[in-house]
Amino acid sequence: MSTSPEGVKLDVTILGSSDAFCSGGHPHASYLVETRQATFLVDCGPTVLLALKRQPIDTASLDFVVISHMHGDHFGGVPFLLLEYIYERPRTRPLTIYGPPGIAARVWTLMRALYPDVLPEKLGFELAFVELLPERRVTVADVEMHPVRVPHQDEDVSLAICFTSGGKRLLYSGDSPWDDRFIDLARGVDLFLCECTAYEDPMGRHIQWTTLKPLVPKLECKRLVLIHLGRDMRAHCAEIGVECATEGLKIST
Numbered sequence: 001m002s003t004s005p006e007g008v009k010l011d012v013t014i015l016g017s018s019d020a021f022c023s024g025g026h027p028h029a030s031y032l033v034e035t036r037q038a039t040f041l042v043d044c045g046p047t048v049l050l051a052l053k054r055q056p057i058d059t060a061s062l063d064f065v066v067i068s069h070m071h072g073d074h075f076g077g078v079p080f081l082l083l084e085y086i087y088e089r090p091r092t093r094p095l096t097i098y099g100p101p102g103i104a105a106r107v108w109t110l111m112r113a114l115y116p117d118v119l120p121e122k123l124g125f126e127l128a129f130v131e132l133l134p135e136r137r138v139t140v141a142d143v144e145m146h147p148v149r150v151p152h153q154d155e156d157v158s159l160a161i162c163f164t165s166g167g168k169r170l171l172y173s174g175d176s177p178w179d180d181r182f183i184d185l186a187r188g189v190d191l192f193l194c195e196c197t198a199y200e201d202p203m204g205r206h207i208q209w210t211t212l213k214p215l216v217p218k219l220e221c222k223r224l225v226l227i228h229l230g231r232d233m234r235a236h237c238a239e240i241g242v243e244c245a246t247e248g249l250k251i252s253t
């Protein structure tokens with residue numbers, strides 16, 4: 001694990017780089033972020049336990065969880081993580097899940113569908129939810145989160161999030177179609193994890209490579225890594241000249 005001379009740390013490990021379909025056999029969206037004072041998940045797809053244990057990363061090391069939006073491939077792993085903390089790695093310290101408005105109700109609705117017997121009082125630890133509101137900055141330990149609403153959904157809120165720690169900055173697009181605000185948001189960041197689900201055929205409200213390609217020179221980030229890769233996009237990763245995420249890739253900014 002590397003740290004800069006000043007002792008600042010913002011490291012990202014790719015846990016899952018696929019779209020909703022586990023294209024190419026890759027796990028769903030999930031990223032481990034480590035700073036000097038915090039270790040946390042950004043998104044928590046259904047395959048999150050598989051992805052963590054393959055590294056391996058001790059599930060007990062997670063201080064908190066951040067959810068960009070409430071699509072299944074981004075938060076469907078939360079019930080399994082909570083189950084892990086009841087049975088496999090019994091947790092006593094509190095856990096906070098940060099996510100868009102409505103996150104608590106959606107997680108408990110999901111939990112009731114999957115494991116109806118798991119009630120809040122059975123967790124054995126305090127589970128808290130904090131709603132991330134667009135443009136409302138939240139600081140946790142040495143991490144500042146700046147959520148920005150992106151046009152991925154109409155009613156539910158989808159967020160891109162800029163994380164800052166000790167002057168290091170990570171921009172996470174979440175799921176989103178291209179939005180020109182990414183040019184401003186990416187300026188000067190150490191790492192931009194930018195979704196690029198499709199290669200050339202539009203795939204819902206997502207970014208496709210043929211849209212992103214001419215914009216790459218405008219992205220003044222220090223490192224650009226494409227994530228949330230669909231089947232066709234994955235097939236072109238070797239030839240596009242921009243780095244594509246793969247599991248286990250650890251990026252020290």
Ligand SMILES: [Zn+2]
Nearest residue numbers: 019020073175
């Ligand atoms: Zn997704």
Ligand SMILES: [Zn+2]
Nearest residue numbers: 069071152175
């Ligand atoms: Zn989505």
